[in-house]
Amino acid sequence: MNEYDSNRIFDTVKKIGFNKTDNIDEANCYLLNTCHIRDKAKEKVYHEIGRVKQTFGFKNKPLVIVAGCVAQAENEQMLKREPYIDIVIGPQSYHRINSKIEEFLEKQKKIDETEFDADLKFDYLSKLKNSSGKVSSFLTIQEGCDKFCHFCVVPYTRGPEYSRSFNEIVEEAKILAKNGVKEITLLGQNVNAYNYKNHKLSDLILEIEKINEIKRIRYTTSHPRDMTDDLINVYGISKKLMPLVHLPIQSGSNKILKLMNRNHSIEDYLNIYEKLKKINPFIQFSSDFIIAYPGEEEDDFNHTIELIKKLKFINSFSFVFSPRPGTVASKLKTIEKKVSFKRLQIIQKELFDHQINMNKSLENKIIDVLVENKNKKDNKFFGRTEYMTSAIFDANKDDVGKIISVKIISSNQNTLFGKKVEKSRLKVA
Ligand code: SF4
Secondary structure: OHHHHHHHHHHHHHHHOOOOOOOHHHOOEEEEEEOOOOOOHHHHHHHHHHHHHHHHOOOOOOEEEEEEHHHHHHOHHHHHHOOOOOEEEOOOOHHHHHHHHHHHHHHOOOEEEOOOOHHHHHHHHHHOOOOOOOOEEEEEOEEOOOOOOOOOOHHHHOOOOEEOOHHHHHHHHHHHHHOOOOEEEEEOOOHHHOEEOOEEHHHHHHHHOOOOOOOEEEEEOOOHHHOOHHHHHHHHHOOOEOOEEEOOOEOOOHHHHHHOOOOOOHHHHHHHHHHHHHHOOOOEEEOEEEEOOOOOOHHHHHHHHHHHHHHOOOOOEEEEOOOOOOOHHHHOOOOOHHHHHHHHHHHHHHHHHHHHHHHHHOOOOEEEEEEEEEOOOOOOEEEEOOOOOEEEEEOOHHHOOOEEEEEEEEEOOOEEEEEEOOOOOOOOO
């Protein structure tokens, strides 16, 4: 979501004359869009600002803005702790960034802009042309969360669940399509909780599917509780919805799910899995796992391993629990580091081994890849399979933006390597 937000912030500041530069030394304005999900997010922000301070000093100081979830969580504290920062602006307020920049330049007074104002933000964004011209683009449809999992900061930094207007989203998808986008990933912290005047995520997928230029649709991140039958059934109807379901489960133990306040059980998850596999046996699942959550015993951990062995997740994410300030879990006793990392190693070996085997099984096979771009370093091209696996292959410049057939020659854990092949022509006599 931060990638989407960063692009929209750029679309906004362009209106008051700022252009993007890759050369930090020539920047008049340094904007850091932050994420609070990662470990030590706050400290990383101060460290980064320290680096900017060293580069520019005070004589040539650029305008320094911190945006995103860390700005939201820290707000005015940030301005007090690091006077080099001029403006902090939360993820629901960045539609006001131009007026805040102008206000600062005029008054030279620090600004804390961290109100939750999703309605106004999306009103503004709907009138602002999305300039993303990539083959694969994000499109935010929902923000915030009401679920309050005990380990997560999102409800505090992104505010309550909010769904954007159905028509505005479809309009933005059409603009993206006109700009050359072929794949859209619908985004939300609880994307499948999307509900705008009874239009649900399933309706949105079927509507966006009508746009000819759009060839692939994905969505992330979803919650098992909102995996309703209408969404499950779309997998049987849609021609463009990709067969990879990213559905975080976090743990294979009901006891831990309860301690996390996840509000779903392993049985609920398995039920969703069975229903989807019945609709399309080629659907694969990917997931997120928090290892060594406070209270996780050997038995709970073994349940997670069993679940991974059973469902054979691909492209998944796993981390050792790390407390986030302000959350319920931040007050709980953590598990010894040595034990936590040992468990993480075991989980990752299981996940990675499966990924390696799956990639190996594709060698010598021909698969569909959406070509995203040409690599800068070599003459190879980059794209993704239907299951989001990265592929690097030989192709032609004209193939960018097209779904082509690629013969896989070799693979490693994260990437498939191959070359474009022409689909053999069927002959009839
Ligand atoms: S549902 Fe997702 S975003 Fe909401 S609190 Fe839980 S982990 Fe965080």
